[in-house]
Amino acid sequence: MKEFIRAAAQQAGHQPVRLLQILRTVQSHYRHIPAEAIDLLAGQLQMPRTQIIADIEFYSFFHLTPQGQYDILFSDSITDRMLDKQNLIDRLSGRLKVSIGQVREDGLVSLNNTSCTGLCEQGPAALVNGYPLTRLDTARLDEIADLIERQQPLSTWPEHLFAVEDNIKKPGLLLNDPIPAGAGLERLYVKGLQVSLDEIDRSGLRGRGGAGFKTAMKWRLCAEEPGEQRFVVCNADEGEPGTFKDRVLLNRYADQVFEGMTICAAIIGAEQGFLYLRVEYLFLHDKLQHILQQRRDAGLLGGNILGRGLRFDIEIRLGAGAYICGEESALIESLEGKPGIPRNRPPYPVTHGYLNQPTVVNNVETFLAAAAIMVNGDAWFCATGSEKSAGSKIISISGDCQAPGIYEYPFGTPIRQILLDCRADEVLGVQVGGPSGVFISAQELDRKLAFEDLATGGSFIIFNTSRNLFQIVQNFMHFFAHESCGFCTPCRVGTSLLKNQLDKIVDGHGSAGDVAELEALCRLVKNYSHCGLGQTAANPILSTLERYPDLYHNQLKTISYEPGFDLDAALDVARRMAHRDDSAAHLTQVEE
Amino acid sequence: MRDTINIDGRNIPFEDGQTIIEAATAAGVYIPHLCHKPGYSPHGSCKLCTVNVNGRNCSACTFPAASGQTVLNNRRDLTEDRQRLTQMLFVEGNHFCPSCEKSGNCQLQAVAYALHMLDNHFPHFYPQREIDASHPEILLERNRCIFCNLCVRASQEKDGKNVFAISGRGINKHLIVNSASGYLKDSDIEIDDQAVHVCPTGAILIKRTGYQIPIGQRIYDHQTISEAALQQECADGE
Numbered sequence A: 001m002k003e004f005i006r007a008a009a010q011q012a013g014h015q016p017v018r019l020l021q022i023l024r025t026v027q028s029h030y031r032h033i034p035a036e037a038i039d040l041l042a043g044q045l046q047m048p049r050t051q052i053i054a055d056i057e058f059y060s061f062f063h064l065t066p067q068g069q070y071d072i073l074f075s076d077s078i079t080d081r082m083l084d085k086q087n088l089i090d091r092l093s094g095r096l097k098v099s100i101g102q103v104r105e106d107g108l109v110s111l112n113n114t115s116c117t118g119l120c121e122q123g124p125a126a127l128v129n130g131y132p133l134t135r136l137d138t139a140r141l142d143e144i145a146d147l148i149e150r151q152q153p154l155s156t157w158p159e160h161l162f163a164v165e166d167n168i169k170k171p172g173l174l175l176n177d178p179i180p181a182g183a184g185l186e187r188l189y190v191k192g193l194q195v196s197l198d199e200i201d202r203s204g205l206r207g208r209g210g211a212g213f214k215t216a217m218k219w220r221l222c223a224e225e226p227g228e229q230r231f232v233v234c235n236a237d238e239g240e241p242g243t244f245k246d247r248v249l250l251n252r253y254a255d256q257v258f259e260g261m262t263i264c265a266a267i268i269g270a271e272q273g274f275l276y277l278r279v280e281y282l283f284l285h286d287k288l289q290h291i292l293q294q295r296r297d298a299g300l301l302g303g304n305i306l307g308r309g310l311r312f313d314i315e316i317r318l319g320a321g322a323y324i325c326g327e328e329s330a331l332i333e334s335l336e337g338k339p340g341i342p343r344n345r346p347p348y349p350v351t352h353g354y355l356n357q358p359t360v361v362n363n364v365e366t367f368l369a370a371a372a373i374m375v376n377g378d379a380w381f382c383a384t385g386s387e388k389s390a391g392s393k394i395i396s397i398s399g400d401c402q403a404p405g406i407y408e409y410p411f412g413t414p415i416r417q418i419l420l421d422c423r424a425d426e427v428l429g430v431q432v433g434g435p436s437g438v439f440i441s442a443q444e445l446d447r448k449l450a451f452e453d454l455a456t457g458g459s460f461i462i463f464n465t466s467r468n469l470f471q472i473v474q475n476f477m478h479f480f481a482h483e484s485c486g487f488c489t490p491c492r493v494g495t496s497l498l499k500n501q502l503d504k505i506v507d508g509h510g511s512a513g514d515v516a517e518l519e520a521l522c523r524l525v526k527n528y529s530h531c532g533l534g535q536t537a538a539n540p541i542l543s544t545l546e547r548y549p550d551l552y553h554n555q556l557k558t559i560s561y562e563p564g565f566d567l568d569a570a571l572d573v574a575r576r577m578a579h580r581d582d583s584a585a586h587l588t589q590v591e592e
Numbered sequence B: 001m002r003d004t005i006n007i008d009g010r011n012i013p014f015e016d017g018q019t020i021i022e023a024a025t026a027a028g029v030y031i032p033h034l035c036h037k038p039g040y041s042p043h044g045s046c047k048l049c050t051v052n053v054n055g056r057n058c059s060a061c062t063f064p065a066a067s068g069q070t071v072l073n074n075r076r077d078l079t080e081d082r083q084r085l086t087q088m089l090f091v092e093g094n095h096f097c098p099s100c101e102k103s104g105n106c107q108l109q110a111v112a113y114a115l116h117m118l119d120n121h122f123p124h125f126y127p128q129r130e131i132d133a134s135h136p137e138i139l140l141e142r143n144r145c146i147f148c149n150l151c152v153r154a155s156q157e158k159d160g161k162n163v164f165a166i167s168g169r170g171i172n173k174h175l176i177v178n179s180a181s182g183y184l185k186d187s188d189i190e191i192d193d194q195a196v197h198v199c200p201t202g203a204i205l206i207k208r209t210g211y212q213i214p215i216g217q218r219i220y221d222h223q224t225i226s227e228a229a230l231q232q233e234c235a236d237g238e
Helices: A002-011 A016-030 A035-045 A049-058 A078-082 A085-096 A138-149 A183-191 A193-203 A215-224 A245-252 A254-268 A279-297 A328-335 A364-376 A378-382 A415-421 A469-483 A489-506 A514-528 A532-537 A539-547 A549-554 A572-578 B020-026 B076-092 B107-114 B150-158 B225-237
Strands: A070-075 A109-114 A126-128 A131-133 A168-170 A231-236 A272-277 A302-305 A310-318 A359-363 A392-399 A405-410 A427-432 A438-441 A459-464 B004-007 B010-013 B050-053 B056-059 B070-072 B138-141 B164-167 B174-177 B204-206
Touching (some): A016 A035, A193 A215, A193 A364, A193 A378, A254 A279, A254 A310, A364 A378, A469 A539, A514 A532, B050 B076, B076 B107
Parallel strands (some): A231 A359, A392 A459
Antiparallel strands (some): A427 A459, B138 B204
């Protein structure tokens, strides 16, 4: 092991900022991070072992105990559940004789759930040793179970199991017309850096992650901030359930995304860029590395870009399973090799980002658009869209419709139009912007896709009238409780309290006052949390409670009080110890 | 004239680089807090010091004071919400004040009194947390840990060590110890370390001293936490 750890640390240049990459190497080799490896790494990297343990226990894809030789993680997004995921995972659990959340005794296989894997339009999906399995059904699962029992190496598994499609259903302004590699950089130097930045400003481009900060303003603030170095970071930690457009952009338009990053680097004066790629997209890693190498070979990255003396290169850093790292300051912490805990702001990343230096963090789609604006001009861009939301938005459509996939629309497009295009019938409602966004009902389909109305980072999940609203909201609330980083009190405790309080009501144990209590708790978590995760975590409840108050109230018992404490369940330990389960060993706490 | 911020109608001077809570403390205005301690780098996690600055909620312990700020602090709605946040801290751990050695000297308990907390309000989590009694002189009682990070910061910033860290995610957060065994006895902690003395609750205790000062003669038996904090922290700040 000593040799392996030494080599892994050396490959990472003994840099603590690359700790996540080292841990990933160790995890995939030993199927966990052994205690001995932690001590060796602490020595090699000159850091306290507690910092390494904190990383392992923060990120879902690291483990202190061995996982199976075949480690299977089912995507547990609402869209997977709508495609019968629950029965499928139960079936696989039965076939392989391994419980969910466990490693089989012989160590061959482990099975668990994971947050949305970004394959919502071709689910139910799972990951096996980090690689995606799509369109799962009973036949495929039986095939997979068989391959595992026969201990076939992953490299020999049939390719169709791993097929990931792009599913671009409706290309628009950006997707129809990718720029040739280098064209944006050529234009940048023809126009000059200042004129180019002004042009991005005039285009009205706003951040595509959902918050909509003006891109040119961010770049300008960063350029004007004194600093020893500056950094460009592309946020490809697409973790919002229901979002998968970055997966497709990186699979098909990566060159243009990298070009956008390079343009930004030239303007702000950065020499180093990072693509922070969520580990669920590990399957894109080698392809992206190859494209980066091609760009270096073509003089579009490296020490003398286009012969203009521009120095810039891009390193890919993989995440390790944490939704919170999509928040820009948490992402930067993660880039520095630490748990993804959002920083206190001010200062903002644009002045104190990576290594406390001025840093631009933008979404994949933002860089894609910036590169296109360089080539086609600001007028071309803002001719599309609405007054406050220039250009187009690429959305990921999943859920109840006949043609899920990638759609690109001018901002200002009504939801009704989108539902027509993807052929959605009997619509109950749409979750726009993912769990952190808003649930709109069928009465609101004239609302528009725009920063000034319905903003979205790209998630667009459709539900038809056969769906149970509570199951949707429960899935979202369990997601937030699982993904809360735990830094601040209202989110750490509040998201778990919200989850439990909602479950209590949905399970039929709610009584008068429990909905009011739920609502009060929502307000508390929303108003007091440290970052966007906590501030939006209550949205699934708030936006459905606002639209369907009766649904919640009808779920309540007629009695005036139902204790939160389950007396009978608490006696379970005593029953097991006494080996009895007769009626006298059970108690009801409220007379029915 | 010096720059001022306005807290609850009172103009309060501040110096460049001061946070709102620092300016407030210097002027004798108490803002409830648990994870903040003068002389330590700000953390901003407990959220008890949340104040309303020009219409927006901010943590007073991390937010820089700036001219023109109108700050709301001692308001009924804020006090009620701070009480709820304190109740969250109580239900996520296992806090039994009547049998706790720290009772009367505990900031969590004192802040709860100051916020008029009379019950825990929320359902308890009853988490299973490990007690580390391995060290001959120091007890680590994780049931009482509120993740304020003060022992972590004390060890790093004051003691030049790295004895503690907070690990895990969400409701599963827990305090870990930097030693090969994970136990305190195998770490390089020493009885005189700041980290041993900084805990605002009874999570880190010095053994055999729990009842040297009888109940009734302890810090918050005679003073409210606002009085004690202003006295202590004004002195610290100078």
